[in-house]
Amino acid sequence: MSSKYNLFSLIREGVRGHTGWQSQWREPDLKSSYDAVIIGGGGHGLATAYYLAKEHGMTNIAVIEKGWIGGGNSGRNTTIVRSNYLYDASAAIYNHALRLWTNLGRELNYNIMMSHRGVLNLAHDEGEARTLKRRVEANRLNGVDSEWLDAKQVKNFCPPISIDENMRYPVIGATLQRSGGVNRHDAVVWGLARAADSMGVDIIQQCEVTGINTSNGEIVSIETTKGSIKTPKVASVAAGHSTVIADMVDIRLPIESHPLQALVSEPLKPLIPCVIMSNAVHVYVSQSDKGELVIGAGIDPYVSYTQRGSFDIIEHQMASLMELFPIFSRLRMMRQWGGIVDVSPDASPIISKTKVKGFYMNAGWGTGGWKATPGSGHAFADLVANDTPNEIAAPFALERFVTGNLVAEHGAAAVAH
């Protein structure tokens, strides 16, 4: 159990040389059995554990992470948070998440630096404007904060942007979600881990799930590199590795794992006040509190688990960025990296029971699941605890790919991340 964080504990520790801080979470040994096991120590997995313990009293559970918690996409995403999605089902879960985000720092007693600085989605032609306006309207009726700005208003909201009308892709307007923004991804992971741990959840790192055992269609136990565990429930939250896990119980998923890259500039004094996203020009950029521009690049077209992408994608990304922000040209790229995103056919997640009793799937968040982290964990925990999806999770069941009831967020309104 770790001590409470606040200004006073900071001062106290400052005075005594920070010798009093306790471990934020334990490094427990693997128990031989748990009431439920969560595969994947990313934001979604830890949030699932956190809510299972907090809201469903399930504390005899474990989160199994093959590497270090937050080392997957949670540790490599551009942390854009917004909820202005087109369809009701999406709006419901992402807005649910946004509400949870707003208070999560205090709830976890961990400053996740949730910064509601506003997210702009740019429109560069009438077609885009049409679909974005459609989204704004749908958002309004769904109670999602979202508004339409014309080019001048965009410029006022984000002064460094170029709205030169002679550009190949001039900015003709944008949607703005003021409550959208960014946060500190590592802090989210650590805060969730610390809170879950304090309720008794075992977080096992450097432990890889190697197999899942079933008997007549039900989960009985799992195998890991640190031994096997008896458990009636297994919840897979392995993002890029979802199909690898599903394969252990012979389930095929509508998922492909692609490289997605991001990069940061050198740290700079405050330069852009908000998050800017553009589909046509393919840019998404914000500035971290440390000062780097955090820039998302495009997805590679092929399946790969290497956490690396192609260089020309970075070049195109830069060219696009220069189009919208000519003043960035002399700045420098400091580091680039890649993640493995689990892309689903309709760009919507899978939160679902499976044909194997006790095996639950949370996957398919692709390029845009960070923003959903608490909402996803909350809904998934509910599913794992009660074995029936609540109304937020229901639309995201695997069945939709069989019946054809897709949540086609990639349709005309497609905006990744």
Place this chain on the structure above:
Amino acid sequence: MVDLSKSLRTVSGGRIDRSISVEFSFDGKKLSGFEGDTLASALLANGQHMVARSFKYHRPRGIVAAGSEDPAGIVQIGHDALQTDPNTRVTEQEIYNGLVAKAQNCWPSLSLDIGILNDTFSDFFPAGFYYKTFMGPPLSWMNFEPIIRKAAGLGIAPKGADKDRYDSTNRHADVLVIGGGPSGMAAAKAAADAGARVVLAEETNQLGGALLSEPDGSISIGGNKIDTAIDQLRASLEENPNVILLTRTTAFGYYGDNFVGLWEKVSDHLSAEDRQPLQPRQRIWRVRAKQVVLATGSLERPIVFDGNDRPGIMLAGAVRTYLHRYGVLCGRRALVFANNDSAWATAFDLHDAGAEVAGIIDLRRDLSGHVLENAARRGITIYAGSAIVATEGSKRVTAADIRRLDEHGNIASATNWITCDLIANSAGWAPNVALFSQSRGKLRYDDSLQAFRPGKSWQNERSVGAANGTFDLQVGIDEGHLAGVEAAAATGFKKRAGKTAKAKHNMLMQTDLKIIAQIPSPKTPKKVRAFIDLQDDVTTKDIKVAIQEGLSSVEHIKRYTTTGMGTDQGKIANLNAFAFIADQMDKSVPEVGVTTFRQPYKPVTMGALAGQHVGEHFMPRRTTAMHPWHMAQKGVIFEPVGDWLRPRAFLQKGESFEQAVQRESKAARTGIGILDASTLGKIDVRGPDARKFLNRIYTNAWSKLAPGKCRYGLMLNEDGMVMDDGVTACIADDHFHMTTTTGGAANVLSHLEDYLQTEWPELKVYLTTTTEQTSVASICGPGCDKLVSELLDNFDPDPATFKFMDWRDGRIDGIPVRVYRISFTGELSYEINIDASYGLWLWKKIFALSQREGGAFDITPYGTETMHLLRAEKGFVIVGQDTDGTATPIDLGMNWIVKKDGDFVGRRSLTRSDTSRQDRKQLVGLATLDPGKVLMEGTQIIATEDETSTPVPMLGHVTSSYFSPNLGRSIAMALVESGHTRMGQTLYASRKGDKALAVKIVGVDFIQERTDGTI
């Protein structure tokens, strides 16, 4: 105290041109240096050690190293706020006349920086302190964030668009050699001699590498002094046409299949006058190499001790580099603090150059051999088994406390402060393995080096010389030579062993070394400030806190403390961090592991990465043959469709866009309208199985379409959703002319080729795109047949005989054309196709017919907006506007086009339980009860007039909406839940801040609806 007013430039020596002096300024001070100086060497020559403030505590930061590994010596370059370069490393920026450099991240000035307050309270800002507070209220993050943000960040971004230009270029090499030191040069020479295509990239401005840090006479290579030897090598490489020799060029990224990105700084070292206007500022070389030789040398590692961050505390090797490469003394009274022999050379050379060496402090207890004699001969005091445990000096180190350590590494002697203005320290050399690791080779920890060296290679690459942990000059050269020979051989050139230059030298090599993760301190732990990352202010204490808080993975510790996350990426800090973590956790360094070496090796200008694909060259603007005519019309407005630019409307004087569209639309149904339809996708489909093929990819049947006739078709993807549409004409029994949407053309072709080549290879059909072969003038309006007959050479367009959905060949002034009687406006219309080279001529000819006196045709050019309006009046869908990838033909009310039997792409999806439901969103017409009110496209349709509290159930949305001049009312199309069964119903169009608008559900063919009297 030494007097810094006198220049610290040595009287002679150094690889600079003393005949050319260069004027520059730092923080307003006018200073001068010599050609060949870096900003760092010139500043040091002027006694300026302190150049920056640290990231977090704003502590004074000086110059530590002599290359791109320098952690914190970064400044703002440029006098012009519009074109300035933030975070520029002084050790890399070469000086030129008029160079302006400013300190950054300090206020009001470098020497007096308010930010230092952070330092005073640093006790309360441990690693990750911000995670522990401001969770609000009362201290909410949204209030505090702006303050943090202001404090954070380093340099200031330019305020203006970049005036410089950048290029990128491609090269294929047999052998790419990275690093121009002795080993790299040997490799390049050997490979080139074998006949291979060689690229040699050297980060700095000269070949030579570490040799340039040695006095010219001290080494003989192949019988020559260093500089002569280098010049000869350079010359022989330069005259070889198969060698591309690049200096000021950094290999920044090692990617897949031996693709390596090189970043050349073409003119950053030149003053504005000297830059060649045609040359880019920087250039990216995209090199695809069959073999790569990594000769990137080694990086010296500092010792971690209390107060090790003061300006004047430098790497021993760097001090020698400044002395021998730049002819600069880094101090007048130096202490050398080491754990290996190599640093002793620094002491000796400083002494020999006239500086006072106040002592050599070596962690090793039992020293022996000629270093001792050399020191004794120079009368240098030696402190064996001792360490510097504390330092003094606010903006420059002034003294150090030297203590003896016992065998357990504990302090074993009393305070002994020695004044100095320079501490040259070295914890040994570590191979520069960044690129090797980027290439996804595996590192091996070398216990004798106590550092990582290249282990298993993954790509076709070899590491040589210091980069490979080979520190002996001769062995390094031989290694390089052999690598060059073998790399060339591996790419198919004859293997010739050849001979290597013999090097004679008495360099002091790093022999055995003694690493102490952190030097002990007499202070209470709380007071110790031993820095590991000088840029981000990460101390050993921060790392302790992180470990204590349970962040056990090196990756966690990195992210919690931000060690190695600065602009230097911890080039000299990381190894010390790993070692300290290992020490704290009683693990071995390999057990702790390393963080990931990512691209770029060092920060690369974004503009350079964008290369030439910016501004006008960013993306192609595809235009039709008629474009010049369109551009000549004053009021024309264009619409981008994919890469194409199409006229959207032709505004006349004083006309608004809306007015223009109304006029054009009316004209097209009353007079004659003409549209440039050239961009429509066109595919020639030919082969005995063409019909069978069309049957499989379109939803309707094609078996019976006769030559001379056309048919409209819908294409689905396998998910059953409408993907594209268009009219296809039967040219001959085995030959069809297919048209697609402008935006969909490319997709459709690859979609079709995909099915032909992978699913149905047995079908004998060939596809060739002809989109740009023909220009298309689409003429419509009552009586436009007269224009057509006027236009074509004896051609009878009589609609009675030349029927709707027929096509015919004809000629205009002898030029062959093909005319299609097809229409997406519902009006009488003719599409004239002509070879594109005649497109503009035809277009002009048509308008000539509207010019002639008497009986001139009343021809109105119209754009895509009017085209959209006209087709909407007829209820024709536009794929991509009325569909968004979620609509089936049935949803669109087009059941008539779905054949009953036989398979086609997407067919099976239509009968899935949810896809076949009746309550899906279906396309309907909307008639506002108030005919004057035009709905906004995207408007949501709801069931009730008053919007209940959110979420308000939405029944659908408006996909297209216009005011129809021909019907004199507003019309709209919408996808509405169970729309087809709601005919006649009244629903409501939700409006922001306004009462919802009542709309009646009607059929989509508004012209028909009007005749039926429903609207």
Place this chain on the structure above:
Amino acid sequence: MFIIQCPWCGERDMSEFSCGGEAHIQRPDGSKELTDEEWAQFVFMRQNPKGRYAERWNHSAGCRQWFNVLRNTATDEQLGVYKMGETPPDVDTLEPDTPSGEAPIGSGNDAVKIMKPDEGE
């Protein structure tokens, strides 16, 4: 950004090609009796393995031909190319080092960045 060996044009930069995803997925005749489940398997469900993987590429900027590439998705190592209708070549690739398919070298996993003390060159 790897090099792809077009069976007709030879080695070219990846930027000339477009990826068509998993290979050897037989399209069932949609007019025949198929359960929704069976159809969904064809339209959506993918193998997405970590390791040996057969995928389709099209030389879109070159000869416009579709062909198959055998690749190790854990390392991006290309194991071979073969034309449509042909069967995958029988070549071996780095066997997984960690259970979730991480190859012992060349993969993205931080577990294999450095060599184990006992690991041979």
Place this chain on the structure above:
Amino acid sequence: MVLSKVTSPQIERLSPLSHRTAKSGPDGLTLQESPHLGKLILRMDQKVGNKPVTATTKGASLPSNPCTAVTSKNGHISTLWLGPDEWMFITEKDGERELKIGLDMGLTGLVHQLVNVTDYYTSIDISGHQARETLMNLTTLDMHARAFKVGDVKGSLFGHANAYLWQLNTGTGQPEAFRLIVRASMADYLWCLITRSARLFGIPEEMPISGEKLVI
């Protein structure tokens, strides 16, 4: 009623780059459009072989190797390999008509496709010893003389434009010459991108046609 004479414009045939003029640099690098060359695309099973092509045409034939071209003895007709079942015939201006008649004759009864693409593509010719380096800025193809030889034809990306690059046979002693065969609508973009790269060799840089009003 009597109509006054129609003032119809003279028949005027324009090529995609008719608004650009040939350029050359001090060291012999030249850039120019070869407009209106006749172009036909033939698609057919390669197994059918050369006969139907040679039989009824004046010297046209199919190249035997991928990524190469053959030119008829009289130099009037060249055939470029575009794919295993796809070739492009290139003739002098207006030569495509006669050639098409010949090919149609020879190919009757055979499964094939013959399409006139004369106006679909235009040709940008780059010659001089700096041509290769100029092109290196635009393409990932290996442009080294060892890798790209006379008679080679390779489809690739040049900047963002797809095009076929063909090294012409200029005869010994003559400066090397390359022909880029590019879609009409991409020609101006590509032309200007080439001039941007060729500026280093003294060719004046030109900017793409632009200035279309996109915003109301």
